[in-house]
Amino acid sequence: MKKFGLLLLALVLALGALGVGYAAWTDTVTIDGTVNTGEVCMSLVCPFSYLDNGQPPDGPDGTGYLVGTSHPSADWNASSTGTAAFVNNPVHMTKNVGWITTNCDDLTSPIEEVVITLHNMYPCYYNHISFGITNCGTIPIKLDHVTFLDAEDVVLDTLTNDGYLALDLSKNQVNDVEIYWGDNFGDQIEPGEHWDLSFWIHIMQDEGIDFTQVQDFTFKAAVTGVQWNEYPLD
């Protein structure tokens, strides 16, 4: 019986050795490599510039607001409303009442959002706001559209071409602000280069219900660029 067990063991070992002998003939091609993905990146460029940006000097009686005809810090007013507001030349006033500030000084690149505050606005106030956007990515991009949103990020309107729009920020069915976005749709910027963008803004006279004079209104303009070879987006 012991001999029979030894015989079985020898058989198993022999079969195992036979199995090694059966390893098939093969040939293998090895693939190695690297992958890196590109980046679509836009950054706002500070500072912004404006047609009117002078903050009026403090004055107990408001006399400081009077700066004289064509003074560099004097306000500009639109001479009409609607698209004509941006066709006809604005009027250079004699007082410095409204002004604009940004939070640019607090930002570091890449800048995804700049807050522009229009102070002490009144009907007819007009300004031209200019700024830059740089391509901080590795892929050429084109300016596809600008979306205007309210403070709650609800989309109010979208521009895909140069054009005019009016916004009802007080939500009383009467427009408060009108804008003309001037340029650069479809233009492209290579990595490291930048666009100069601008828009005109005109404060309208909202005489709708529940409108009060002392209010804060917020809107956002989101500029969307797209990898150049997919412009325009569907």
Add this chain to the structure above:
Amino acid sequence: MRKIGLLALALVLALGALGVGYAAWTDTVTIEGTVNTGTVDLVVEGYSGMWMWKIPGGDPDYKLSTNPAYEPTQVPEYPKPFIVAYSCAAQTTAGATPAPVDDSVTVTFNNLFPLLGADGRATPWEADFECHYVGSIPVKVMIEEIKIEPKTGDDDLSGLTITISAYTMLGESKVWTPITPEELEGLQIHYCDRVRFVVNILVPQYATEALNEPNMGQNGTVTGQIKVIQWNEYEAPGY
């Protein structure tokens, strides 16, 4: 003395008779021949890829080329065209004086972004290489491994999809015929057949920036192995 001579003569005759008695009838068949063993040998013979050219001022202002020698015509008064992104395969080299490494392919996928085909649908970046089967034993193709890493951490490439597809030129055929990944696994090839393997990386494109951004600016590696095995010992995956 005479007696001794007779004895010697008798002995000689006896021995002679003995010799005749031992001579058997025989015939012989001789076997001669040669042995040579076969070969299993897949040779990489060609490399290609895709190059996305940006053509400032052109219409259209880009060109996706599969020809490494292609160079767009420069539009007057605009900057020179340049390659924005590319994917390609090349022979692996190693050593202080770089020398080719047998059966080894290096693929490079550089500055990838979502790519749309002519039909407007997402299409992958491709790095391809052509293999010539010069072995004498029929073999079947096995995709041992193809993967892209890392899939966690700062360089997370889990959003990208990597696959291997192929074109074949079998037998007397003179044209490349596309086959699906399913057809590629277990494909049988014979001496002189050709297979063009394509490493595909698909960069997805979503409707929102939040979903697209994780795939931007990522760096990683591709590794893979394509194996051929003598046809009679191939076992399909799962067996």
